[in-house]
Amino acid sequence: MRARDLAVDYESVSVDSDALAAARLMAEHRLPGLLVLDERGEPRAILPASQMVKVLVPEYVIEDPTLAAVIDEKHADRLGRALAGHSVGECLPRDAPSPPVADPDDTALEVAALMARVRSPLVAVAEKTKDGTHLLGVITAVHLLHELLEASGN
Amino acid sequence: MRARDLAVDYESVSVDSDALAAARLMAEHRLPGLLVLDERGEPRAILPASQMVKVLVPEYVIEDPTLAAVIDEKHADRLGRALAGHSVGECLPRDAPSPPVADPDDTALEVAALMARVRSPLVAVAEKTKDGTHLLGVITAVHLLHELLEASGN
Numbered sequence: 001m002r003a004r005d006l007a008v009d010y011e012s013v014s015v016d017s018d019a020l021a022a023a024r025l026m027a028e029h030r031l032p033g034l035l036v037l038d039e040r041g042e043p044r045a046i047l048p049a050s051q052m053v054k055v056l057v058p059e060y061v062i063e064d065p066t067l068a069a070v071i072d073e074k075h076a077d078r079l080g081r082a083l084a085g086h087s088v089g090e091c092l093p094r095d096a097p098s099p100p101v102a103d104p105d106d107t108a109l110e111v112a113a114l115m116a117r118v119r120s121p122l123v124a125v126a127e128k129t130k131d132g133t134h135l136l137g138v139i140t141a142v143h144l145l146h147e148l149l150e151a152s153g154n
Numbered sequence: 155m156r157a158r159d160l161a162v163d164y165e166s167v168s169v170d171s172d173a174l175a176a177a178r179l180m181a182e183h184r185l186p187g188l189l190v191l192d193e194r195g196e197p198r199a200i201l202p203a204s205q206m207v208k209v210l211v212p213e214y215v216i217e218d219p220t221l222a223a224v225i226d227e228k229h230a231d232r233l234g235r236a237l238a239g240h241s242v243g244e245c246l247p248r249d250a251p252s253p254p255v256a257d258p259d260d261t262a263l264e265v266a267a268l269m270a271r272v273r274s275p276l277v278a279v280a281e282k283t284k285d286g287t288h289l290l291g292v293i294t295a296v297h298l299l300h301e302l303l304e305a306s307g308n
Binding site: 020021023024026027028030031032045047049050051053055056057061062064068069071078080083084096106107109110112113114115116117119120121140141142143144145146149151152153 | 177178180181182184185186202203204205206207208210211215217219222223224231233234260261263264266267268269270271273274275294295296297298299300301303305306307308
C-alpha cells in the first residue's frame with residue numbers, strides 16, 4: 001500500500017481565502033481542521049478549528065478569564081467581526097509549521113514514521129515536479145491507523 | 155448557552171483499557187481522538203490517533219526514515235504487537251496534559267477562552283462535587299465554532 005493509494009480528498013482553502021467563509025465551511029461540515037495552501041497551491045499549514053475559536057475570542061477575554069463570564073450574549077454578535085474582512089493567512093499562528101508532505105510512492109510505514117516524527121494529525125501527499133508541488137490528497141492519522149491495523153491483521 | 159447545553163457524548167476509554175481495543179475503536183469509528191479517563195473516571199488526557207500511529211511504528215523506524223522504506227509489508231503483522239497486551243495509559247506521551255475541564259454553568263465564551271488558552275481540540279464538561287468529578291460530556295472546537303458563529307449571526 002502506497003501513499004498515492006491512501007490519499008483522499010480533503011477540504012482545503014488558500015491563505016488568501018476569506019476567513020469567515022473558511023470558519024463556516026469548518027462549522028457546517030464539522031471538520032476538525034482545514035488544509036491551507038499557499039499562493040502556488042502548495043501545502044502551507046493545517047488550520048485547526050481550535051485556532052478559529054481562538055481568533056474569534058477577543059484577546060483581553062483570553063487573558064482575563066473572569067471577563068468571559070460577565071460578557072453577555074448580546075455581545076456575541078461582535079465575535080464575527082474578528083473574522084470578517086480577514087484572510088485565512090491572517091488567522092494562522094505565526095509559528096504554524098508546514099504540514100508534512102509524503103511522496104506518492106512512500107509506503108504506509110514511511111507515512112506513519114513521518115506522521116510520528118512530527119506528531120501531525122494528517123500528512124499531505126504531493127508529487128514534486130519541476131513545475132512545483134501537485135497535491136494528490138491527504139492521509140489522516142485515523143485513516144492510517146485503520147490501514148496499519150488491517151495490514152497487521154488486527 | 156451554557157457548557158451543560160453544549161456538551162455531547164464522546165467516546166472515552168480508561169487508562170486501564172486495552173490499547174489494541176482502543177485503537178480499533180478509533181479506527182472503526184474514524185475518531186480523531188479519544189478522551190482518556192483515570193481510575194476515578196476523571197478526565198486524564200486526550201489520546202489523538204497520531205499518537206496511536208506513533209506507538210505502532212517501531213522506535214528505530216521513526217529515528218531512521220530510510221529504514222521505513224525497506225521494511226516490506228510482510229513485517230506489518232508485527233506492528234500490532236506494539237499495542238497487544240498494553241494499556242491505554244502506557245500509550246500516552248509522558249508529557250500528555252490533562253484536558254481542560256469546564257464547569258457546566260460556564261458560558262460558551264468562557265469555554266472558548268479556555269479552549270483558546272490551552273489550544274485544545276476539545277474541552278471536557280464536568281461537575282465537581284465532594285465525591286469527585288462527574289463527566290457530563292465534551293465540547294469539540296468545531297462544535298463550539300458552530301455555536302459562536304450562530305450566536306454572532308454568521
